[in-house]
Amino acid sequence: MKLTIHGAARQVTGSMHLLEVNQYKILIDCGLDYEKDRNVQANEDFPFNPAEIDVVILTHAHIDHSGNLPTLVRMGFDGQILCTPPTAQLTELLLMDSVSIFLHKQHKAGKHRRGRHHGARPQPLYLQKHVMDTVDRFVTIGFNKPFRLNGDVQLNFIPVGHLLGAAAAILTINDNGEEKTIAFTGDIGRKNYPVLDDPQPLPPVDYLVTESTYGGRFHTKDKTVEEVLVDTIEKACIKESGRLIIPAFSIGRTQALVYSLNKIFSSGLLPPVKVFVDSPMANASTNIFRKHHALLNEEAQDFYRVQGDEFEFENLHYVENLRESHQIANYFEPCIIISSAGMLEGGRIQDHLYNNIQNYYCTILFIGYCAKGTLGYRLLRGDPIVHIKDRELSVYATIKKTDLFSAHGDHDDLVNTVKQQSADRLKQVFLVHGELESMQAMAQSLEQDGYEVVMPEKGITHIL
Template sequence: MKLTIHGAARQVTGSMHLLEVAGYKILIDCGLDYEKDRGIQSNENFPFNPEDIDVVILTHAHIDHSGNLPTLVRLGFEGQILCTPPTADLAELLLMDSVSLFYQKMQKPRKHRRGGKHHHHAQPLYLQKHVMDTVDRFVTIGFNRPFRINENIELTLIPVGHLLGAAAAVLKINDNGEEKTIAFTGDIGRKNYPVLVDPQALPPVDYLVSESTYGGRHHTTERTIEEVLVETIDKACIKEPGRLIIPAFSIGRTQALVYSLNKIFSKGLLPRVKVFVDSPLAARSTETFRKYHNLLNEDAQSFYNFQGDEFEFDNLTYIENLKDSRQISNYFEPCIIISSAGMLEGGRIQDHLFYNIQNYYCTILFIGYCAKGTLGYRLLRGDPVVHIKDRDLAVYATIKQTDLFSAHGDHNDLMNTVKQLDKEKLREVFLVHGDPESMEAFEEALMEEGYATTIPEKGQTYVL
């Protein structure tokens, strides 16, 4: 049995791992790598022949895990893609959205460094046709239901929170008469997160491939989501008649936020303030959350039984078309605007920022991570002037941030995932999906506990 780490090695994006058993090739995740120096187009340069892959296992729908599947299919992959039902539905939405983003980038000219001429971006990585071809290959499996891939390999998907449908992939393998087990965590969630279930403990395994996004870092524990939202809304929209803008990713983060607001208003903790969710993708993905209501956590299901729809309330409006989106700027009462994208790189959120960044009565609350170089990162850094839609604008709005909506488990959650396993059976832990500092902090903590731990280089192969 051989394991090769082809993606998310000493970086966060582009998860892609190849497991080979007696000539049978299993690809675990096939995400877009946003950190490639040559741009998004270089994602089509696979380090193997896509035609040789027998099956793909998709841990969850986020683009850094699913986003390169249509390229794999376009270049010859003809096997099944195994995942949970919600992951299949959400991945279809996200992959279609990726096609739209590719076309938007194509339409936007960029200046060549020499001569000032305009050049358009390269062709899209894949088209809608390739997404539909990919969707046709999805085969869905319920949680905790063993699925036999072939006579030597059995797969079980274990719920890990993080996103609706997200799973760790546990493989039980007959390797030349010897039974071996290996688990791939995907992304691990955190306990008591809005809407989502807590991560389930993994069964004993011989090898673990674990994400390490928050290695060495701890989430805020002194305050609750409810307390932070109540304080922020009270100051931004009630004590001062202003508006609160919350950049949020459309799938996962927006639903957690809407549900949290619903609970606050239902309890009467604040007067009802108008809430706009300005993201067509968020509206469509919320329907998926409703479809798989039985997979939401006990708190959300209890709320539904006593209060009704978790994602709908009187003062909430989902905005679909662009005309209605632009009309929000003419709404002069206090309001909350939830819009994507979370890092402010494109999407309708840029329109709301353009019209409100110089508004003293506007607060912008970041509830997610902003990568270096993004507009969100510059605002959080405290830049007094930012560039939005071809204009330099002074920042007069109040900028705030909370990590309470992060759907990633922190250092303690990662450690608990490993420590719940049978230490005598676990031979080695491979760390992926994190920046080098996080990986090294997680590795050091694991080694102090006596776990054999490795941080693979990209393309490194291990015989297990």
């Protein structure tokens, strides 16, 4: 049995792991690599022949895990893609959105090149046809329902929180007569997250491939989500009669936020405030959350039985089209605007920022990570002037941030996931999906308790 980490090795994006069992090749995740200085077309450079991959296992829908699947299919992969039902539906949404982003960048590049001799415009990595070809290969499997890939390999999906449908992949393998087990965690969620169940403990395994995104970092624990939102809304919308803009990723983060606001307003903790959800993808993904209501956590299901739809309440309005989105600028009462993208790179959020960044009575609350170089990162850094839609604008709005909506487990969550395994049985822990500094912090905690930790380099094969 051989394991090669081809992506998310000592970095966060581009998860892609190859497991070979008796000539049978299993690819776990196939994400886009967004690391700096990397051209998106470089994602075509697979370190293996896509046509030789027998099956793909997809842990969850996020683009850094799923976003290169259409390229894999376009370049010859013709096997099944195994995932949970919500993951299949959310992935289709995200992949279609990626096509839109590719085409927008191509159009934008064409405008800049017009009248100049700069060669051909960059081509999209894939198109809608390739996404549909990919979707046709999805085979969905429920949680905790063992599925046999072939005579030697059995798969079981274990829920890990993080995102609706997100799963750890547990593989039980007959390796030349010897039974071996290996788990790929995907991304691990945190406990008590809005809407989602806590991560389920993993069964005992021989090898563990685990994410390490928040190694060495700890989430805020002295306040709840509701307390932070109440404090922020009360100041921005009640006392100052202004508006609160919350950039939020459309899938996962927006649903957690809307549910939390529903609890606040339905319980009377604050007087009613108009809430706009301005994201077509958020509207579509919320319907997928509704469809898979049985997978939401017990608190959300109890709320549904008493109050009704978790994602619908008085004064909440889902914006349907661009005309409605533009009309929000003419709404002069206090309000909350939830829009994507979370890092402010494109999307309708840029219109809202353009109209409000110089408004002293506007607060912008970040509830997610912003990568270096993004507009969100520059605002959080405190830049007094930012560039939005071809204009330099002074920042007069109040900028705030909370990590309570982060869907990633922190250092303690990650370490405790590993420590559920016996150090005597677990032969090796492979750390992926994290910067080297995060991996080192996590490795130090684990090695103190006798675990053998590997921080694999990209493309190096390990014999298990």
